[in-house]
Amino acid sequence: MGSAPVSDQVYLSDSVRAAVKILVVGHFAVGKTTFVGTLSEIRPLRTEEIMTQAGAHVDDLAGSPEKTTTTVAMDFGRITLNDHLVLYLFGAPGQKRFTRLWKDMMYGALGALVLADTRRLDASFDIMGLLEEHGMPYAVAVNQFEGAPLFPEEEIREALDLLPETPLVTCDAREAGSSTKALISLVEYLQTRTPAQEQR
Amino acid sequence: MNDHMTNELGWMLDEVLKVPEARHAILLSADGMLRSHSQGIGRDEAERQAAALSGLQSISRSTAEFCGDEHSPWRQTLVEFADGYVFLVAAGAGAYLAVSATQHVDMETVTYRMQKLVDRLGKELTSPPREDAAMAPGASPS
Numbered sequence: 011m012g013s014a015p016v017s018d019q020v021y022l023s024d025s026v027r028a029a030v031k032i033l034v035v036g037h038f039a040v041g042k043t044t045f046v047g048t049l050s051e052i053r054p055l056r057t058e059e060i061m062t063q064a065g066a067h068v069d070d071l072a073g074s075p076e077k078t079t080t081t082v083a084m085d086f087g088r089i090t091l092n093d094h095l096v097l098y099l100f101g102a103p104g105q106k107r108f109t110r111l112w113k114d115m116m117y118g119a120l121g122a123l124v125l126a127d128t129r130r131l132d133a134s135f136d137i138m139g140l141l142e143e144h145g146m147p148y149a150v151a152v153n154q155f156e157g158a159p160l161f162p163e164e165e166i167r168e169a170l171d172l173l174p175e176t177p178l179v180t181c182d183a184r185e186a187g188s189s190t191k192a193l194i195s196l197v198e199y200l201q202t203r204t205p206a207q208e209q210r
Numbered sequence: 211m212n213d214h215m216t217n218e219l220g221w222m223l224d225e226v227l228k229v230p231e232a233r234h235a236i237l238l239s240a241d242g243m244l245r246s247h248s249q250g251i252g253r254d255e256a257e258r259q260a261a262a263l264s265g266l267q268s269i270s271r272s273t274a275e276f277c278g279d280e281h282s283p284w285r286q287t288l289v290e291f292a293d294g295y296v297f298l299v300a301a302g303a304g305a306y307l308a309v310s311a312t313q314h315v316d317m318e319t320v321t322y323r324m325q326k327l328v329d330r331l332g333k334e335l336t337s338p339p340r341e342d343a344a345m346a347p348g349a350s351p352s
């Protein structure tokens with residue numbers, strides 16, 4: 011049997027140059043799997059399992075009572091943003107007991123999109139802390155759930171203690187337009203970072 | 211990665227699939243990005259599998275303590291299905307080689323051939339840093 015190099019084309023155009031690994035992170039049930047599934051142009055990798063009673067003690071389901079499954083390893087999908095850039099989206103599990111996998115997943119990633127929920131902004135601190143600890147640049151996207159409070163951008167920035175340059179956008183993880191914009195804001199942010207900031 | 215390099219890797223995967231009953235081969239970097247795949251598997255599928263295999267490796271490693279010593283180096287992960295196997299081994303620093311096979315494969319032969327190729331081409335298999343000129347990495351390997 012012959013072998014095909016990675017460069018063989020499916021629907022990636024010839025001019026596609028940069029393949030960039032991006033993390034999609036956020037606390038439990040914030041919509042990471044939904045986000046990757048909405049945006050992926052290929053069938054996404056899913057590792058969903060039905061939540062058990064044992065897990066229920068740990069995992070706060072207050073915000074999404076209809077949720078029956080949780081990600082036990084990772085989400086993965088691919089999105090071609092333009093002729094020059096393909097993003098490989100790696101969704102990390104949201105629950106604390108998976109932190110080790112999460113750290114491995116950071117390897118090779120250029121940046122992270124942090125999904126946040128205005129009903130539980132404080133739940134995002136651990137995630138942002140881990141990213142900062144590892145020097146991983148990130149943007150924040152508020153995944154706007156129905157019935158979740160709407161705050162002015164300044165209030166969210168303050169509540170999350172964001173640096174002035176950290177992008178903050180709002181999206182609906184079930185909808186491609188706003189979700190793509192969230193990724194673009196991250197990519198633009200990564201592109202504006204100076205070489206000095208990148209050498210860590 | 212230049213064409214010469216890519217072809218070298220493709221040749222290596224051909225070698226592994228000479229084992230009777232072997233199905234597909236994938237070479238991936240430790241960050242879950244596909245580096246090369248055998249012809250019988252499509253690119254989209256190979257990319258998805260590369261991501262999954264990197265997660266499998268990470269999770270496998272985290273069971274070391276269960277095995278006795280949490281610092282014991284990971285060597286291989288074997289997954290068995292009703293009709294086949296997946297073998298995952300280290301392929302130099304920062305790269306992994308995965309081979310799938312039917313249930314009739316000689317397991318020793320596969321692992322032997324995989325190991326031999328990894329040894330022989332160890333240098334070539336080591337993932338070079340990706341060239342993302344526009345955006346330099348924000349994190350080093352953990």
Ligand SMILES: Nc1nc2c(ncn2[C@@H]2O[C@H](COP(=O)(O)OP(=O)(O)OP(=O)(O)O)[C@@H](O)[C@H]2O)c(=O)[nH]1
Nearest residue numbers: 038039040041042043044080081104155156182183
């Ligand atoms: N209303 C609304 N519901 C959403 C949105 N995004 C996700 N959901 C729902 O919220 C629930 C949680 O979404 P998931 O995508 O599983 O969340 P997750 O972050 O992957 O969760 P874990 O992997 O378990 O941490 C699901 O029931 C989704 O249907 C959104 O933007 N709006």
Ligand SMILES: [Mg+2]
Nearest residue numbers: 042043080081
């Ligand atoms: Mg999930």
